Amino acid sequence: MQRVIVLDNLAQEGLDLLAAAEGVEYEVRIGLKGDELREALSQFDGAICRSGVKITPESLVGNSRLKAIVRAGVGTDNIDKPASTRAGVVVMNTPAGNTLSTAEHAIALMLAMSRNVAPANQGLVEGRWDRKKYMGTQVAGKTLGVVGLGRIGLAVATRAKALEMNILGYDPFMSQERAADLGIELVATVDEMLPDIDYLTVHTPLTDETRNLIDLPQLERIKPGARLVNAARGGIYNEQALIEGLKSGKLAGVALDVYVDEPCTDSPLFGMEGVVCTPHLGASTEEAQTQVAVEAVGLLTDFLLNGQIKNAVNVAALDAKTLASLRGYLDVAYRLGRLAVGLLPSGIASCRLTARGEISGKDTKLLTSAFSCGLLDGVFEEEVNLINAQMLLEDRGIKLTTESQSGMGAFRSSLTAEFESSQGVMHKVVGTVFGESMPRLVALDGYRLEAYLDGCLLIFTHQDVPGIIGGVGNICGEHGVNIAQMAVGRAGDHPGGEAVGILNLDAAPSAEALEAVRQLPAISSAQVIHLPEADELPSWLQG
Numbered sequence: 001m002q003r004v005i006v007l008d009n010l011a012q013e014g015l016d017l018l019a020a021a022e023g024v025e026y027e028v029r030i031g032l033k034g035d036e037l038r039e040a041l042s043q044f045d046g047a048i049c050r051s052g053v054k055i056t057p058e059s060l061v062g063n064s065r066l067k068a069i070v071r072a073g074v075g076t077d078n079i080d081k082p083a084s085t086r087a088g089v090v091v092m093n094t095p096a097g098n099t100l101s102t103a104e105h106a107i108a109l110m111l112a113m114s115r116n117v118a119p120a121n122q123g124l125v126e127g128r129w130d131r132k133k134y135m136g137t138q139v140a141g142k143t144l145g146v147v148g149l150g151r152i153g154l155a156v157a158t159r160a161k162a163l164e165m166n167i168l169g170y171d172p173f174m175s176q177e178r179a180a181d182l183g184i185e186l187v188a189t190v191d192e193m194l195p196d197i198d199y200l201t202v203h204t205p206l207t208d209e210t211r212n213l214i215d216l217p218q219l220e221r222i223k224p225g226a227r228l229v230n231a232a233r234g235g236i237y238n239e240q241a242l243i244e245g246l247k248s249g250k251l252a253g254v255a256l257d258v259y260v261d262e263p264c265t266d267s268p269l270f271g272m273e274g275v276v277c278t279p280h281l282g283a284s285t286e287e288a289q290t291q292v293a294v295e296a297v298g299l300l301t302d303f304l305l306n307g308q309i310k311n312a313v314n315v316a317a318l319d320a321k322t323l324a325s326l327r328g329y330l331d332v333a334y335r336l337g338r339l340a341v342g343l344l345p346s347g348i349a350s351c352r353l354t355a356r357g358e359i360s361g362k363d364t365k366l367l368t369s370a371f372s373c374g375l376l377d378g379v380f381e382e383e384v385n386l387i388n389a390q391m392l393l394e395d396r397g398i399k400l401t402t403e404s405q406s407g408m409g410a411f412r413s414s415l416t417a418e419f420e421s422s423q424g425v426m427h428k429v430v431g432t433v434f435g436e437s438m439p440r441l442v443a444l445d446g447y448r449l450e451a452y453l454d455g456c457l458l459i460f461t462h463q464d465v466p467g468i469i470g471g472v473g474n475i476c477g478e479h480g481v482n483i484a485q486m487a488v489g490r491a492g493d494h495p496g497g498e499a500v501g502i503l504n505l506d507a508a509p510s511a512e513a514l515e516a517v518r519q520l521p522a523i524s525s526a527q528v529i530h531l532p533e534a535d536e537l538p539s540w541l542q543g
C-alpha cells in the first residue's frame with residue numbers, strides 16, 4: 001500500500017481521487033512543522049502540499065520512505081529542492097492549474113486599489129457615506145508594466161489590454177516578435193519602463209535576480225503616483241521601500257497578495273492609505289483548487305504506482321513508456337554497479353559508463369543514475385534511487401562519465417562499465433539483456449563469456465588448462481554448494497592462456513571452500529560477489 005500525506009488544504013475532488021485510487025491510502029495532516037513534520041514524512045511514500053508548509057533539509061533528515069512531494073500549485077520555493085534530491089525525493093508541481101485565477105486576482109487588486117474598494121467598503125461598515133474621500137483613477141488609457149511574461153504575466157497582460165491599458169513588458173526570455181504579436185511593447189530592462197508606467201505588476205519567481213527588484217533606487221526612477229501590484233512572491237518588492245514610497249507620496253498605491261514572511265498578519269503596510277492586501281489568495285478559487293488538486297493527485301499516483309515522472313522541478317521527466325522500454329537496461333546498469341563494488345571492494349575513484357547500439361539513443365542519464373544506484377546501494381541509511389544517486393556520488397567526489405556509441409558491436413545493445421580504484425586498479429565489464437529481461441554479463445576484463453548477473457557469483461581467474469572446472473566443481477560439491485550455472489571465458493581464441501570462470505551458486509560457499517578454490521594450482525584469484533535476485537531489487541526497478 002502506498003501511503004500519501006496531505007499537508008495543506010486540498011480540494012475535496014483531489015481527496016476523492018486519492019480515496020478511489022487502488023493501492024493508495026491517505027491521511028490529511030495540516031499545520032505540521034519541525035520534528036512533527038519530519039516524523040510524519042518518514043511514514044509516507046508521497047506528500048501533497050501547497051504553500052502553507054515548509055519542507056526544509058531538516059524535514060527530510062533520515063528519510064527512507066518518502067519518494068515524492070507534489071505541490072498543488074506553481075511555486076515550490078517552500079520546498080528545499082537540493083535537500084529533496086539528496087534524499088531521493090522527486091518534487092513535482094502543477095504549473096498551469098491556477099494561472100487564470102491568479103491573473104484575475106492581480107487585475108482585481110489593481111482595480112480595487114484604483115477605486116479604493118477596500119477602504120470605501122470599510123467606511124460603509126463603519127457608517128460613513130464618504131463619496132468625496134474615495135475619488136479613484138480609471139485604468140483605461142493608462143500604462144501597465146508587466147515584469148515576467150510567463151503564464152500569469154501574459155494572462156494579466158491580455159486582460160489588461162481588454163481594459164484598454166497600454167502594456168510595457170519585460171522578460172529576458174521573450175522575443176520582440178512574440179511580444180509584438182500580443183500587443184506588448186517589450187523593453188530591455190525594468191529600469192527602462194519605470195518612468196513611463198502608471199501601474200506595475202510582477203509575475204516572476206523569487207530569485208536572486210528578482211529579489212528587491214523594486215527598491216529605493218527604482219522608486220527614484222518610477223513615475224510619481226505609480227501603483228504597484230504583487231501577486232507573485234513576497235520580496236520582489238522591498239517592503240520597507242514600499243512603506244517609504246507611500247509615505248513620500250511617490251507611490252499612490254500598493255496592492256499585495258504575497259509577503260516576505262508568510263503567514264503575515266502584522267505589517268506596517270496594513271492600514272496605510274492606498275494599500276490593499278490579501279492573504280495569498282491568488283490561487284484560492286474553486287476552479288483553480290479543483291484543477292491543481294486533481295492534477296497533483298494524478299501526478300503523485302502515476303509516480304507511486306507506475307514510476308512516471310511529470311512536471312518535476314528537481315529531476316528530468318520520466319514517462320511510464322520510457323521507463324518500461326528501459327527497464328531491462330536499468331536493471332543491467334544497476335547490476336553492473338553492484339558488480340563494480342564487488343570487484344573493487346576497497347573503493348572506486350572514477351567510472352565510465354558507455355551505452356552502445358540501440359540503447360545509446362535512449363535516456364543515458366537514467367542509465368547512469370541506475371549504475372550509480374548499484375554503486376551506492378547499501379552504503380546509506382536512506383534509499384538510494386534514480387533521483388539522488390548521482391548527487392550522492394558527486395558528494396563523495398566519485399567521478400562518473402557517460403558515453404554513447406551508436407555502433408552495435410556483438411549485441412544490439414550493451415552497457416560497458418569501466419572503473420578504477422584510487423590505487424589504479426581497473427576493471428571493465430560489459431552487460432546486455434537477453435530476450436526481454438534477462439540480464440547477462442558478456443565480458444569481464446577482456447574475457448568474453450555469458451554469465452548470469454544475479455545471485456551468488458564465484459568468479460575466478462586461472463590458467464586455461466584442463467581440470468580447472470572439475471577441480472572447482474569438486475570443491476563446491478564437497479562443501480555442499482550447488483552450482484546453478486557456469487560460464488568460462490578466454491582472453492583470445494587460443495587455449496593455454498589466462499581465463500576466467502564464473503559459477504552461479506545456489507548458496508554462498510564457506511570461507512574454507514573459497515580458500516580451497518584459491519589453493520588449486522592453476523587458479524590465480526577467486527572471489528564471491530552477491531548480486532540481487534529479482535525479488536531483492538530496489539523498488540524503483542520492480543514493476
Ligand SMILES: NC(=O)c1ccc[n+]([C@@H]2O[C@H](COP(=O)([O-])OP(=O)(O)OC[C@H]3O[C@@H](n4cnc5c(N)ncnc54)[C@H](O)[C@@H]3O)[C@@H](O)[C@H]2O)c1
Nearest residue numbers: 075102148149150151152173203204205209231232282283
Ligand atoms: N499569488 C498566488 O497565489 C500565486 C499563484 C500562482 C503563482 N504565483 C506565483 O506567480 C509567479 C509566476 O507564475 P507563472 O505560473 O506565471 O510562472 P512562469 O514560469 O510561467 O513565468 C515566470 C516568468 O518569469 C520570467 N522571469 C524569470 N526571471 C525573470 C527576471 N529576472 N526578470 C523578468 N522576468 C523573469 C520567466 O522568463 C517566465 O516567463 C511565480 O512566482 C508563482 O509562484 C502566485
Ligand SMILES: O=C(O)[C@H](O)COP(=O)(O)O
Nearest residue numbers: 050051052073074075283
Ligand atoms: O505558487 C502558487 O501556486 C501560489 O502561490 C498558490 O499558493 P497556494 O496553493 O498556497 O494558494
